[in-house]
């Protein structure tokens with residue numbers, strides 16, 4: 001069993017050692033010793049739980065900066081989908097490798113993802129060593145005649161999904177209510193229940209979606225999904241901006257997992273997430289970046305800052321969304337929503353750890369580390385990234401990064 005001993009690192013404000021054995025944190029204390037352990041000098045660094053990015057489309061790295069300053073529907077229909085239609089599995093493979101590189105460099109070790117060419121993503125993620133809940137995108141453009149073909153493809157991909165190791169998990173990602181027919185949504189739900197899988201779906205992202213759903217079904221998007229039986233505790237709903245007051249009761253009743261994407265919502269002008277209402281209903285929130293075309297990066301530090309600022313301006317209350325609370329939306333809340341022993345550095349938890357360089361200029365002075373991380377820092381303050389007990393980055397170097405960057409540039413070129 002591999003062992004890593006992090007010596008003299010700041011943890012919860014105190015200098016301590018952390019022992020990792022296999023993929024778990026097994027000891028925390030002073031003057032720890034372990035034979036055959038790889039020693040990491042933690043001096044001048046702080047140990048924190050690594051980030052879990054709960055909504056993204058990794059290979060959309062390819063589309064960074066390709067189509068900005070547009071509303072969601074023309075953006076999807078005129079710009080994004082035509083290019084995505086031309087992407088090959090190889091493009092997605094390198095796009096995902098590049099996304100993993102960006103995530104590792106910024107201290108992120110789990111992506112709750114939804115994209116095309118499932119195997120291309122899975123292969124890339126397995127090689128890079130992060131965790132991914134890899135959502136198989138289900139989309140029939142409201143034509144349920146496509147369901148038999150979707151069934152066949154989902155079944156086949158699910159059966160093949162186990163060969164990518166423990167860190168890559170299969171999930172089902174019906175895109176949204178405006179792109180997936182009711183029949184297909186219901187089948188997707190049944191398949192997920194039968195095989196104990198998560199569902200990852202965009203819900204109530206725009207006012208247009210909200211109004212169309214009311215017009216077509218007489219219900220809000222959330223109430224509609226509840227009525228057709230989709231909503232349950234295995235459903236990870238991204239965006240969740242346009243909710244009626246009654247919808248919050250549905251979220252609670254179904255123990256729905258809520259993913260807030262502040263930058264994407266602001267960039268696409270989708271609307272303002274009702275942070276205070278979620279808080280008043282005691283509904284935990286996770287945060288995600290969304291894809292690189294609507295963000296345009298995967299930096300969880302930046303995302304935390306926006307997640308903290310948006311509720312303050314929308315309620316004109318600077319006391320809402322504290323740094324401590326927001327830090328949990330990228331660490332403890334995602335881990336709990338996924339039922340994983342993670343999100344905090346403690347004995348018995350998975351060894352998903354980042355070491356922050358306390359000499360990074362954005363972290364000086366260090367009156368309050370969490371405040372610095374949420375309001376001041378960027379991904380470049382991460383010195384070391386460890387996922388599942390494996391070092392993925394040390395001293396900001398990731399193995400094979402030059403090759404990833406050059407191949408990524410190669411696959412991007414012909415898409416222009």
Ligand SMILES: [Zn+2]
Nearest residue numbers: 202238290291
């Ligand atoms: Zn999205």
